[in-house]
Amino acid sequence: MDRKRLVILGSTGSVGRQTLDIVRAFPDAFDVVGLCAGKNLDLFKDQVDEFNPRYINTVASLGIHNGASQIPAEEIASLPEVDIVMGATVGCAGMGPALAAIDAGKTLALANKEVIVMAGEVLVRRASESGATILPVDSEPSAIWQCLEGEETPPAKFIITASGGAFRDRTWESLHDVTPAEALKHPTWTMGAKITVDSASLMNKAFEVIETRWLFDIPYEQIDVLIHRQSIIHSMVEFVDGTVKAHLGPTDMRHPIQYALFYPARYENPTLPRFDPVKTGSLTFEAMDPSLYPCFELTLDYAKRGGTWSAVLAGADEAAVSLFLDGRIRFTEIPDVVASTLAAHSPIMEHSIEDAIQAAAWATEHTLAQHSAGATI
Numbered sequence: 001m002d003r004k005r006l007v008i009l010g011s012t013g014s015v016g017r018q019t020l021d022i023v024r025a026f027p028d029a030f031d032v033v034g035l036c037a038g039k040n041l042d043l044f045k046d047q048v049d050e051f052n053p054r055y056i057n058t059v060a061s062l063g064i065h066n067g068a069s070q071i072p073a074e075e076i077a078s079l080p081e082v083d084i085v086m087g088a089t090v091g092c093a094g095m096g097p098a099l100a101a102i103d104a105g106k107t108l109a110l111a112n113k114e115v116i117v118m119a120g121e122v123l124v125r126r127a128s129e130s131g132a133t134i135l136p137v138d139s140e141p142s143a144i145w146q147c148l149e150g151e152e153t154p155p156a157k158f159i160i161t162a163s164g165g166a167f168r169d170r171t172w173e174s175l176h177d178v179t180p181a182e183a184l185k186h187p188t189w190t191m192g193a194k195i196t197v198d199s200a201s202l203m204n205k206a207f208e209v210i211e212t213r214w215l216f217d218i219p220y221e222q223i224d225v226l227i228h229r230q231s232i233i234h235s236m237v238e239f240v241d242g243t244v245k246a247h248l249g250p251t252d253m254r255h256p257i258q259y260a261l262f263y264p265a266r267y268e269n270p271t272l273p274r275f276d277p278v279k280t281g282s283l284t285f286e287a288m289d290p291s292l293y294p295c296f297e298l299t300l301d302y303a304k305r306g307g308t309w310s311a312v313l314a315g316a317d318e319a320a321v322s323l324f325l326d327g328r329i330r331f332t333e334i335p336d337v338v339a340s341t342l343a344a345h346s347p348i349m350e351h352s353i354e355d356a357i358q359a360a361a362w363a364t365e366h367t368l369a370q371h372s373a374g375a376t377i
């Protein structure tokens with residue numbers, strides 16, 4: 001096995017920590033060249049002490065630690081010696097280093113879906129110009145990717161599964177008083193706070209549809225979403241002859257992370273859970289009615305319009321989720337808050353990456369500014 005020189009963006013987060021679990025399970029397979037994170041300096045220092053990266057970056061000031069140099073995350077992601085970058089930052093902040101990795105022609109294993117939501121079309125074009133490869137890490141696009149391996153004919157349809165999130169058995173109207181703690185209880189996955197709230201509102205599912213549209217260059221009309229409560233089937237691909245391939249597995253992100261890190265090879269990892277069909281029992285599927293999920297419907301409506309709309313969705317949602325977690329808006333206000341920012345936006349249809357970055361930053365600031373004053377609820 002060739003030793004891969006790895007950078008992890010967002011190493012202190014849920015995906016970042018699970019990426020380091022894979023590194024731990026294969027001590028001879030990786031050289032951790034760089035680690036980047038936000039503000040969790042206690043955990044970050046432990047990671048630096050354990051994995052000895054030569055380069056580090058944090059949002060909160062750390063300085064030199066364990067001999068590692070603090071340099072910009074963009075520089076770390078594009079260092080000539082780096083083979084693969086794991087993009088596991090949350091939100092729009094991940095764009096800079098992800099773009100630097102793409103422009104430097106790296107292999108980018110991308111969990112940070114907001115980056116694709118912001119500017120999927122431009123990023124995919126930039127990757128084809130630089131020779132970079134973007135590998136899916138999110139479990140649904142990873143499942144589609146694995147179903148497509150070895151196939152020569154274009155797929156007829158992708159079917160993305162959705163657990164339904166924390167409030168799957170409740171109507172939208174009944175969610176008026178739900179607390180952040182309730183929204184943070186995902187029924188099947190353990191993840192960071194933003195994606196867990198996005199899963200409860202189904203915003204995350206709309207983001208996955210956008211991610212899938214750009215990563216696989218397939219029109220929105222060929223992507224379906226259905227409710228699958230057990231989250232065992234991560235997605236399906238239907239082919240022109242009617243054959244459907246489904247990707248099954250435990251709800252453990254280390255599986256798609258390991259697949260992306262070693263692609264195309266597969267290695268045995270005894271630390272990962274195995275799928276037991278008998279214990280799982282039955283699998284159920286329900287049609288998803290988009291009109292029951294205002295975030296899902298709103299997001300895809302605007303994403304399909306193209307231009308900078310999608311970047312505004314990413315920026316506005318990031319702000320709306322933080323306002324909800326801070327107790328400044330209700331859970332059921334998230335779609336209204338995002339819609340109000342969309343209504344104030346003047347889109348650029350033929351847009352550059354800079355336009356997308358500016359649109360997302362404007363949307364975040366605009367959304368926060370509307371709710372900065374006043375009491376918490």
Ligand SMILES: NC(=O)c1ccc[n+]([C@@H]2O[C@H](COP(=O)([O-])OP(=O)(O)OC[C@H]3O[C@@H](n4cnc5c(N)ncnc54)[C@H](OP(=O)(O)O)[C@@H]3O)[C@@H](O)[C@H]2O)c1
Nearest residue numbers: 010012013014015038039040089090093111112113191192
């Ligand atoms: N968790 C999952 O199972 C899962 C599954 C599929 C896709 N994803 C996607 O993967 C991404 C990460 O999700 P997550 O659940 O791992 O999130 P998370 O647990 O909240 O971790 C986010 C990471 O980003 C860092 N970060 C936050 N703000 C930053 C900033 N301004 N600059 C630099 N770094 C910053 C955090 O650093 P500190 O903690 O040090 O502040 C942390 O390392 C998201 O886009 C999510 O949608 C996650």
